Amino acid sequence: MCWRVLFRLVVVSTLIGCMHTAAAQKVAVEEFTLPNGMQFLLVPRSDQPNVVSAGWVARVGSVNERPGITGISHFFEHMMFKGTNTIGTRNPDKDRTFRVEQKKVRDQMNQLVLNEQYERFRNGEIDDPWDPVNDTPRLKSLRTKLDTLIRAQQGRGKAGPATATIVKDEFDQVYTKAGGSGMNAFTSYDLTCYFITVPSNKLELWAWMESDRLNDSVFREFYSERNVVHEERRLRTDSTPTGRFQEQFNSMFWASCGYSWPVIGWPSDLNSYTFEQAQVYWNTYYRPGNLFGVVVGDFDPKQVKKYIKQYFSRLDPGKNKLPPVVTLEVEQMAEQRMKALGDFPPTIEVRYHTVPAGHRDSYPLDMLAEVLNERTGRLYTSMVEGRGIAATASAGSDTRKYAGLFSFDAMTRGDATPEQLEQAWYEELVKLQTEKLPERELRKVKNRVAASNYRRLENNMSLLIQLAFSEALLDWEEINDGPAKYESVTAEDIQRVAKKYFDETNRSVAIYRRDTEQVAEKGAGK
Amino acid sequence: MNYLVLKNTVCAHLMSGIFAMNLFCATPVSAIPPRPEAIEFQKLEFTPPRATDFRRMLSDGTVVFVAESHEFPLIKLSITFKGGDSLDPESTPGLASVMARMVREGGAGDMKPGMFDETLDFLATEVSVSAGNTFTTARMNSLSDNFDESLNLFVNMLRKPAFDKQRLEVAKARLLESLKQRNDNASSILAREWKAMLYGRTHFEASQPTASSVEAIRREQLQTIHQKIIHPGNMIVAVSGDFAIEEILEKLTKAFSGWEPGAVAASPETPKAVLVPGLYHVQKDIPQGKVVLGKRGIVRDDPDAIPLLLLNEILGAGGFTSRLMQKVRSNEGLAYSVRSILSQRVDYPGAFQATFESKNPTVALATKIVLGEIALIRDQPVSDAEIEVAKQGLIETFPRQFESKPATLQVFVNDEWTNRPKDYWRTFREKVSSVTKEDLLRVAQKHLDPSQMAILVVGNWEAIAPGDLEGRATMKDFFGGDVKHLPLRDPLTLDPLPLD
Structure with a gap:
C-alpha cells in the first residue's frame, strides 16, 4: 500500500508542477477597458457549444452602506429589473409623471413617520412606527393615495388597464423570448453581480439590454417593490429556524466595520430609502469606472468587442468620486458568547477575526480549513467518527475585501452537548498549534485543492462567478495565480497561522439549543 | 498538453494594450437600435445530438x-x-x-x-x-x-x-x-x-x-x-x-468482467391514494404562511404533456414573465417566490401545484389571486403575445439540455431507462410550435380544475385566517373556510401530536 501511495504522490505532484510553471495552462482571459472606464473580461471557449454566460459586476455591496441605508445595494439589485424609458413602459412621459407624484406622496409619508410615528414609538404608544396598523388618519390617507397611484400606473386602478404606463416585467420577457435562461443577480458584502446565459447569436441583445439598463434605469416601482423585499426578508431570515439568531451573531461578531449589518438590510431602513438617496448611490457606484463585464462561452471575441464598444460606450463616467471604505474592524478585547434557544438541533459556531482576501495569511488559513474538512479531514475523523459526539462538523475561511473570519461549526449527536464540541475543537486547535502537519496529509489536501481548481472552471457560469469574485475582491488574475500560492503553503505556515489567529480573546461563540419546553408543551397537548 | 488551455492563448496583459488602441481609435461607433426588436440576429442552427x-x-x-x-x-x-x-x-x-x-x-x-x-x-x-x-x-x-x-x-x-x-x-x-x-x-x-x-x-x-x-x-x-x-x-x-x-x-x-448480472429491478408501484379536495392546515408559529395548492397531474408521455408544459410556463413556471409572478409578487408585493410546478412521473401521474409564501395577514389574498389566475386561464384563451413568448422561450432554450457532454449523456441514459419515444427530441420544437391557444384552453379545462384541488397551509392559523387589513380576502373564501387542521407529527415516531 505504501508503495502505491508514494508512486501516486510523484505523479500527482508532477501534474501540479505543470500547472503553475506552464503559463499556457491558465485561463485565457482577454481584458480590455473602454474609454469611459468600464472594464471587460472575455473568455472564449467552445466546449459548451452555442451558449454564452454573460454578466457584469458593480464593485459595491452592503459594506459600502451606512446606518439608515442598510440594504440599499440589494434593493438596487431589485430595481435594476424594473426597466428604463424604453423597456418596461408604453408611455415614458406619463410613467415619469406617475413616479414624480408617487415620490411627493411618499416623501410626505416618510416625514410623518420619521417625526410623528417615531416619537409615538419612543413614547411607547406604538410598537412599530412603520406598520400600517399604526397609521394616523393623515398617514392612512396618504398611504391610500400612494396605493391608488401605484395601481393606476400598473393599470389596476378604478379606470382599469387604460391608465397603465407599465409593461410588466418586460425586461424578463425580452430575454425569455430570445432564449435567455438563468437570468438573475446577487448582492453580497462586497459586490453586486447580474448575469444570464444566452444563445451565442444573442450577444448583441445582451449588450443592448444591459447597457440600456445601466444607462437609463428609472427605478420604476421604487415604493411597491420594497414589499417584495420585506417578504424576501421574512422568507430568508424571519421564518427560518436560525435566521434571526445568525443575524444577531453576525452583528455581535463585527464591532465596527461594514460587515455588521445584513446584506438584506434592517427592516426600518428598507422602509425609509428616498429617491434622492437612490440617485446619489446610482451616480456614485453604478458608473462605468466602478463596473466590469464578464463574458464566458462560445463566441467570437472580435464581434463581441464590437458590440461592447457600440453599446457600453454610451455610459456616462459621471462626476462623483468613490467614497473609500474607511472604518476598520477594531481589535476584539474579550471573548463574546451568545446562547440561543429555538427550533433547531444543538449546534455550536466559533468564529475568529482573521484577514482580508489576498492577505498572505489567507492562503494558509484556507488550507487549514481544508485540512479540517471533508470525510478524511480532522473534524470528521475525530468528532463524527472517532468520538461520535458530532453529527456534522466543518470549518470555513471566509476572506472578504476588507476583513475576514474563520469559523468552526458542528452539530451534536446523541447526548453530546455543544460545550463538548467546543472543547473538542479547542483540542484540535492545540494539535495544529503544537504539532507540524505531516507531509502526506498536506500533500493530500493540496491534491484535492488542485483538482478542484479544474472542476470549478468547467462550467461557464461557474467560471463567470469565480472571475467576478476574483476581480471584485482582488484581481481576476488571482484565478491563475491562486493555485501556485496554495501549492507553496508549507506545514510551518499552517502552524504559524494556527498559533496567530485562534486566541480566546479573538473568538466569538454561539451556542444553539433546542427549546425543549416548547416541544414538551406541544407533546402534552398544551 | 491539452489541459486548462483555451485555444490560441496569448498573454492577456499584452493583448489589453493592443485592443485598446485598435478598437478605440479606428472604427466609428455604430448607431444603437431604438429597441431590442430592431436587432437582426444570425440564425443559429442546432440539431439535437442522436x-x-x-x-x-x-x-x-x-x-x-x-x-x-x-x-x-x-x-x-x-x-x-x-x-x-x-x-x-x-x-x-x-x-x-x-x-x-x-x-x-x-x-x-x-x-x-x-x-x-x-x-x-x-x-x-x-x-x-x-x-x-x-x-x-x-x-x-x-x-x-x-x-x-x-x-x-x-x-x-x-x-x-x-x-x-x-x-x-x-x-x-x-x-x-x-x-x-x-x-x-x-x-x-x-x-x-x-x-x-x-x-x-x-x-x-x-x-x-x-x-x-x-x-x-x-x-x-x-x-x-x-x-x-x-x-x-x-x-x-x-x-x-x-x-x-x-x-x-x-x-x-x-x-x-466477472460481475454477475441479475434481473432488471421492478418498476415503481402506482400510488393508490386519492387526493381529497379541501382546505388543510398545519400549525407552526412563524410570521409567514407557506402555501401549496394543486392536484394530481398527468404522466410524462401523456399526449397533453407539451401543451400543458406551455400553459404552465404562462401561468407560473416562466419566472417574472409568468402570470402568478406578475400578479402576486410584482403587482401586489405579496410574496418573494411564487410559482407553479408540473412534476413529471413516468409510471403514474405526477402533480400540478402552485407554491408561495406570504406574511400571515396576506396568505388568504395571495391564495385568492393564485386561484383566480387558475380560473382565468381555464376561462379565457391566453393572449397571442403570451403563447408566442412561451413557445419562443422553450424553443430557444432547447439546446441547453445538451449544453455539456455529461448533461447530454444523462439525457440519453434517462431516455433509455424510461423508453422515451425515439423521435422525442428531434421533433420537440415542431411539437411546441404547433400548439395553439385553443389547445391550451382545452388542457387547462381538462387538467386544472380548481374544484379538484387541495390547499395546504403551514403557519400560524390565528394570524392567517382573518385575512388582510383592507378585507380583500379571508380564509373563509376557500371551501367555506371549512379547514381541516392536520396534526404536527412527532419527529421521531411520526405519530400525530395532539392538536392545540
Missing part, C-alpha cells in the same frame, strides 16, 4: 454512452441503476438511500473504509452514490491520470461493498439526528404533508423513516437491496472526458 451516435455496448451487454472532451484533464463516470426508494420494504422506508450511502462509506472488499477514503482523497477523486425515488446513481470524477486506479476502487466498491458495522452505526446515528429536525423548518413540514396527501403516507414518494425503523436496519438488509439494484443487469453507464473512446471501453469491460 443517442445512437454515443451509444455503445460492452461484450457483457452493458450499455455505455460515451463522449470525449479534452478541455480539462478530468474523466466523469456515472452509472445509473434502476430502482431506488421505490424498492424499499414497507417496514423500512429509506433503505435504498441508506444502502447507497453505505456503499460509499462502508469500505470495499478487504479495504477498510478509512483506507478506502484516504486513497480516493489522495488521488483527488470524487465518488458519490445516492438513491432517488426510482433510480440509484453512482458517480466518479477523477483526474484522467488517476482514472485507472480510481476505476478499480470505484467498481470494487460497487461490487463488494463491505458495509462496515461501525460505519453503519455512525450513519444511523447521523440519520437520527436529521430526523429530529423534521419540524424545525416550515417548508419541510409543507413538503412532507403535501406528498402524503398526494400519494398516500405509505407510498414510497411520501413514506418516511422513523427512529425505530432506522434503528432496526441490519447489514443483511443492505446486502439484500444491494443485490437487487447494484449489478450489470440493471445499469446504464455514461462516461465523458479526457480519454480515447476505444481505450475507455476496454477499461470498462475489464473492470466489469
Whole structure:
C-alpha cells in the first residue's frame, strides 16, 4: 500500500508542477477597458457549444452602506429589473409623471413617520412606527393615495388597464423570448453581480439590454417593490429556524466595520430609502469606472468587442468620486458568547477575526480549513467518527475585501452537548498549534485543492462567478495565480497561522439549543 | 498538453494594450437600435445530438454512452441503476438511500473504509452514490491520470461493498439526528404533508423513516437491496472526458468482467391514494404562511404533456414573465417566490401545484389571486403575445439540455431507462410550435380544475385566517373556510401530536 501511495504522490505532484510553471495552462482571459472606464473580461471557449454566460459586476455591496441605508445595494439589485424609458413602459412621459407624484406622496409619508410615528414609538404608544396598523388618519390617507397611484400606473386602478404606463416585467420577457435562461443577480458584502446565459447569436441583445439598463434605469416601482423585499426578508431570515439568531451573531461578531449589518438590510431602513438617496448611490457606484463585464462561452471575441464598444460606450463616467471604505474592524478585547434557544438541533459556531482576501495569511488559513474538512479531514475523523459526539462538523475561511473570519461549526449527536464540541475543537486547535502537519496529509489536501481548481472552471457560469469574485475582491488574475500560492503553503505556515489567529480573546461563540419546553408543551397537548 | 488551455492563448496583459488602441481609435461607433426588436440576429442552427451516435455496448451487454472532451484533464463516470426508494420494504422506508450511502462509506472488499477514503482523497477523486425515488446513481470524477486506479476502487466498491458495522452505526446515528429536525423548518413540514396527501403516507414518494425503523436496519438488509439494484443487469453507464473512446471501453469491460448480472429491478408501484379536495392546515408559529395548492397531474408521455408544459410556463413556471409572478409578487408585493410546478412521473401521474409564501395577514389574498389566475386561464384563451413568448422561450432554450457532454449523456441514459419515444427530441420544437391557444384552453379545462384541488397551509392559523387589513380576502373564501387542521407529527415516531 505504501508503495502505491508514494508512486501516486510523484505523479500527482508532477501534474501540479505543470500547472503553475506552464503559463499556457491558465485561463485565457482577454481584458480590455473602454474609454469611459468600464472594464471587460472575455473568455472564449467552445466546449459548451452555442451558449454564452454573460454578466457584469458593480464593485459595491452592503459594506459600502451606512446606518439608515442598510440594504440599499440589494434593493438596487431589485430595481435594476424594473426597466428604463424604453423597456418596461408604453408611455415614458406619463410613467415619469406617475413616479414624480408617487415620490411627493411618499416623501410626505416618510416625514410623518420619521417625526410623528417615531416619537409615538419612543413614547411607547406604538410598537412599530412603520406598520400600517399604526397609521394616523393623515398617514392612512396618504398611504391610500400612494396605493391608488401605484395601481393606476400598473393599470389596476378604478379606470382599469387604460391608465397603465407599465409593461410588466418586460425586461424578463425580452430575454425569455430570445432564449435567455438563468437570468438573475446577487448582492453580497462586497459586490453586486447580474448575469444570464444566452444563445451565442444573442450577444448583441445582451449588450443592448444591459447597457440600456445601466444607462437609463428609472427605478420604476421604487415604493411597491420594497414589499417584495420585506417578504424576501421574512422568507430568508424571519421564518427560518436560525435566521434571526445568525443575524444577531453576525452583528455581535463585527464591532465596527461594514460587515455588521445584513446584506438584506434592517427592516426600518428598507422602509425609509428616498429617491434622492437612490440617485446619489446610482451616480456614485453604478458608473462605468466602478463596473466590469464578464463574458464566458462560445463566441467570437472580435464581434463581441464590437458590440461592447457600440453599446457600453454610451455610459456616462459621471462626476462623483468613490467614497473609500474607511472604518476598520477594531481589535476584539474579550471573548463574546451568545446562547440561543429555538427550533433547531444543538449546534455550536466559533468564529475568529482573521484577514482580508489576498492577505498572505489567507492562503494558509484556507488550507487549514481544508485540512479540517471533508470525510478524511480532522473534524470528521475525530468528532463524527472517532468520538461520535458530532453529527456534522466543518470549518470555513471566509476572506472578504476588507476583513475576514474563520469559523468552526458542528452539530451534536446523541447526548453530546455543544460545550463538548467546543472543547473538542479547542483540542484540535492545540494539535495544529503544537504539532507540524505531516507531509502526506498536506500533500493530500493540496491534491484535492488542485483538482478542484479544474472542476470549478468547467462550467461557464461557474467560471463567470469565480472571475467576478476574483476581480471584485482582488484581481481576476488571482484565478491563475491562486493555485501556485496554495501549492507553496508549507506545514510551518499552517502552524504559524494556527498559533496567530485562534486566541480566546479573538473568538466569538454561539451556542444553539433546542427549546425543549416548547416541544414538551406541544407533546402534552398544551 | 491539452489541459486548462483555451485555444490560441496569448498573454492577456499584452493583448489589453493592443485592443485598446485598435478598437478605440479606428472604427466609428455604430448607431444603437431604438429597441431590442430592431436587432437582426444570425440564425443559429442546432440539431439535437442522436443517442445512437454515443451509444455503445460492452461484450457483457452493458450499455455505455460515451463522449470525449479534452478541455480539462478530468474523466466523469456515472452509472445509473434502476430502482431506488421505490424498492424499499414497507417496514423500512429509506433503505435504498441508506444502502447507497453505505456503499460509499462502508469500505470495499478487504479495504477498510478509512483506507478506502484516504486513497480516493489522495488521488483527488470524487465518488458519490445516492438513491432517488426510482433510480440509484453512482458517480466518479477523477483526474484522467488517476482514472485507472480510481476505476478499480470505484467498481470494487460497487461490487463488494463491505458495509462496515461501525460505519453503519455512525450513519444511523447521523440519520437520527436529521430526523429530529423534521419540524424545525416550515417548508419541510409543507413538503412532507403535501406528498402524503398526494400519494398516500405509505407510498414510497411520501413514506418516511422513523427512529425505530432506522434503528432496526441490519447489514443483511443492505446486502439484500444491494443485490437487487447494484449489478450489470440493471445499469446504464455514461462516461465523458479526457480519454480515447476505444481505450475507455476496454477499461470498462475489464473492470466489469466477472460481475454477475441479475434481473432488471421492478418498476415503481402506482400510488393508490386519492387526493381529497379541501382546505388543510398545519400549525407552526412563524410570521409567514407557506402555501401549496394543486392536484394530481398527468404522466410524462401523456399526449397533453407539451401543451400543458406551455400553459404552465404562462401561468407560473416562466419566472417574472409568468402570470402568478406578475400578479402576486410584482403587482401586489405579496410574496418573494411564487410559482407553479408540473412534476413529471413516468409510471403514474405526477402533480400540478402552485407554491408561495406570504406574511400571515396576506396568505388568504395571495391564495385568492393564485386561484383566480387558475380560473382565468381555464376561462379565457391566453393572449397571442403570451403563447408566442412561451413557445419562443422553450424553443430557444432547447439546446441547453445538451449544453455539456455529461448533461447530454444523462439525457440519453434517462431516455433509455424510461423508453422515451425515439423521435422525442428531434421533433420537440415542431411539437411546441404547433400548439395553439385553443389547445391550451382545452388542457387547462381538462387538467386544472380548481374544484379538484387541495390547499395546504403551514403557519400560524390565528394570524392567517382573518385575512388582510383592507378585507380583500379571508380564509373563509376557500371551501367555506371549512379547514381541516392536520396534526404536527412527532419527529421521531411520526405519530400525530395532539392538536392545540
